[in-house]
Amino acid sequence: MRATVRDTPSAVPREEVPWEEVMTVALLGTDRRTPPWLPPGREAPGALLDLAAVATVRRRAGLRPAPAAARPEPSAKDTRPPLPPAAARRLAMLLANRPGTGGGGRRGTAPDLMELLPQWLSLANERGFAAPPEALPALLDAARGRTDLRPAALAFAGPRALWLARLNRDWRFALRSAPGAAEPPPDGTDHTRRLWQEGLFAERVSLLTRLRAQRPATARELLATTWTTERAEDRLMFLDSLRAGLETADEPFLEEALSDRSRNVRATAAELLSALPDSALAGRMAARAAACVAVDRTRGEPTIVVEAPHQCDADMERDGVVPTPPGGRGERSWWLGQLVEAAPLGSWEARLGGRTPKEIVALPVADDWRGELHAAWCRAAVRQRDTGWSRALLGPPSAPDAGGPGAVSLAERAKLLSTLGAAERADWVAGFIAAHGLSEAFQLLGVCATPWAAGLGRAVVDALNIARDAGSYPWSFSGVMGLAERCLDPVEAARLEALTAIPDETEDTSPGAGGYWAEAFQRLTTTLRLRAAMREELGAVPPNPHPA
Numbered sequence: 237m238r239a240t241v242r243d244t245p246s247a248v249p250r251e252e253v254p255w256e257e258v259m260t261v262a263l264l265g266t267d268r269r270t271p272p273w274l275p276p277g278r279e280a281p282g283a284l285l286d287l288a289a290v291a292t293v294r295r296r297a298g299l300r301p302a303p304a305a306a307r308p309e310p311s312a313k314d315t316r317p318p319l320p321p322a323a324a325r326r327l328a329m330l331l332a333n334r335p336g337t338g339g340g341g342r343r344g345t346a347p348d349l350m351e352l353l354p355q356w357l358s359l360a361n362e363r364g365f366a367a368p369p370e371a372l373p374a375l376l377d378a379a380r381g382r383t384d385l386r387p388a389a390l391a392f393a394g395p396r397a398l399w400l401a402r403l404n405r406d407w408r409f410a411l412r413s414a415p416g417a418a419e420p421p422p423d424g425t426d427h428t429r430r431l432w433q434e435g436l437f438a439e440r441v442s443l444l445t446r447l448r449a450q451r452p453a454t455a456r457e458l459l460a461t462t463w464t465t466e467r468a469e470d471r472l473m474f475l476d477s478l479r480a481g482l483e484t485a486d487e488p489f490l491e492e493a494l495s496d497r498s499r500n501v502r503a504t505a506a507e508l509l510s511a512l513p514d515s516a517l518a519g520r521m522a523a524r525a526a527a528c529v530a531v532d533r534t535r536g537e538p539t540i541v542v543e544a545p546h547q548c549d550a551d552m553e554r555d556g557v558v559p560t561p562p563g564g565r566g567e568r569s570w571w572l573g574q575l576v577e578a579a580p581l582g583s584w585e586a587r588l589g590g591r592t593p594k595e596i597v598a599l600p601v602a603d604d605w606r607g608e609l610h611a612a613w614c615r616a617a618v619r620q621r622d623t624g625w626s627r628a629l630l631g632p633p634s635a636p637d638a639g640g641p642g643a644v645s646l647a648e649r650a651k652l653l654s655t656l657g658a659a660e661r662a663d664w665v666a667g668f669i670a671a672h673g674l675s676e677a678f679q680l681l682g683v684c685a686t687p688w689a690a691g692l693g694r695a696v697v698d699a700l701n702i703a704r705d706a707g708s709y710p711w712s713f714s715g716v717m718g719l720a721e722r723c724l725d726p727v728e729a730a731r732l733e734a735l736t737a738i739p740d741e742t743e744d745t746s747p748g749a750g751g752y753w754a755e756a757f758q759r760l761t762t763t764l765r766l767r768a769a770m771r772e773e774l775g776a777v778p779p780n781p782h783p784a
Contacts, residue, residue: 255295258288311399316366322773323360324368330356331374345755347763351722353378355686355767357388359774367393372400376407386410412438432458437470444477452481456489468498475504482508487515494554506556510578511619517555518580524552525579526587528572529609532602538589540596542605544568545575569608576612581622593628614648618655626652633667650679658685666695674699678715686723693724697731700757704739710752717756724760726768732761 253273261269266280274280274287319327333349367375372393379389390397390410401410431443447455459474466474475493478486486508493505494517509517524545532541545552548559548571556578561570581593588596601609610629617625630652653661665680666689674696684692696716703713710717735757738750 253287253291255291258284258291262288308399308403312395314366314394314396316364316394319360319365319368320773320775323365323770324371326770326773327356327360327368327371328374331371331378345758345762347721347759347766348718351718352763352767352770354385354388355722356770356774357385357392359771361388361391363774365392365774367396369396372396376400376404376410380406380409412442428458429461433462441473441477444474445480448477448480452483453485456486460489468496468501471496471498471501472504475501475508478508482511484512484514487512491516494556499558502554503556503558506578507619510556513580513582513620518578520551520555521575521578522580522583525575526583528575529584529587531588531599538599540588540599540601540605540609542572542601542603542609544572544605573608573612573615576609577615577619579616581613581616581620581625593625597628597631611648614652618651621655623655626655630664633664634671646676646679650683653680654683659689661685662689662692666692669695669699674703674713674716678719681716681719681723684723687725688723690725693728696720696724697728701735704735704753704757707749710749710756714756717760721760721763724764726764726771729761729764729768732757732764736761 253271257271261271261274262284266274266284270276270280274283318324330349330353375389375393376397379386379393386409393410397407397410401407428443428447432440435443444455444459447458456478459478463471463474471493478490490505490509494502494509496502496505506517509515510521512518528543528545530541532539545568548557548567552571552575553559557571557574559567559571561567584596585591585593588599591599597610597613600606613625614629616622617629630649653664656664661684665677665684668680669677669692677699681688681696687693688696697720700713700716700720704710736754738754
């Protein structure tokens, strides 16, 4: 759409200006950029506003006559069953509650509807419903603004969303992100190679990702055909797609990538190789790390002693060791951490006297190397998804030190928990909350599966009740309250009813805390009941027609 500049002595007469250029100048301001189609000086802002107003009316009112374009092909049919009427009304309500429409400050007792949209979409996808056609524009707009919504929103939107995305550039992200948007054709087809060699970058990333999920070897071979001609930033993105389905057969390709011109590409290749415990790089790193860490049996009790590397040679750099540490870190400790992190965890049992991970973590470490060594083992356990080492480094949830025997921060504990099964994670975090309360549990709760298991939910509610009775500041627990609204099982609403009244305030109670606590519990209870209603409106999960 083009706008026409009004005739002025200082403006280009009757010049047609693209709408995008009008918006660019409006965003930058006429003080920073006055184009030749606007009058100079003080008249420029007013002229720009006049132009934008006229252009807006023209964009809304009609189009310039032009030859008729070919009628678009109809959208593919969505064969899924339609939403129940009550669920369709609920979706419209959730989509109408857009970010930024509420006031700041105190939230009150009303649920945050936009935070419930991801759960609603997940439930609708589980039940296999199709999106109402009239809701698709608002659904695509919501997914455009929130990338975390896109997988579930586009799966729910179905083929009609892709049809719309081809007609509206604001929704083109759906062509890259939607499940099935670019299903890879059969092996070795000319279409696959043509799309890989001639497609847009986003199309190539999508193709490689989907091929990797279905036919890992084909994706790797396709990448190898153009690897040497790709730009460094593109090589990095393509290489990262090999994380999915990483296998031993990827090792030769990744070994070659260790000699890449780009440092970031070399680092990513080394990281992927270190996740393959039988790779040659993992063996080299194990040998280097073993030369730095040993058990000294001459002391009163067996003690781990550390002799960090004295230099970072060219071979270490090729294997992904970054030679220059960040500010505040010593070189030798920086190199040691990278070697230990990349070494296979299975190599330590033999190196350290046949001890189990739990026994190794319990050993004293000489000369203040414990934090550095254990932090590297934490990163290795997460990278290698080693549950035995994760349990050893986490320790029991009731340990007096909330940091754990091996982990040196709650962030590391959260990452270690992510390697365990959902039930084990929930039990561990429930035990942690019972021992240490909620003040340090926010990050740990974030890695637990939703809805929270019954034991974890009870632990959170009990801890919130204890904090309320103690007269604590309720806003200190706002993060946990927000998680509880989204993650607590709705059956807990009945237990929470007694907590919605304003508690009696004592001399030790923070001023006004009782009202805030009552308000927070009322909002939590209302949200849980709304989530229960959402489940009921969507109905039961349909039976699997093909049980295992």
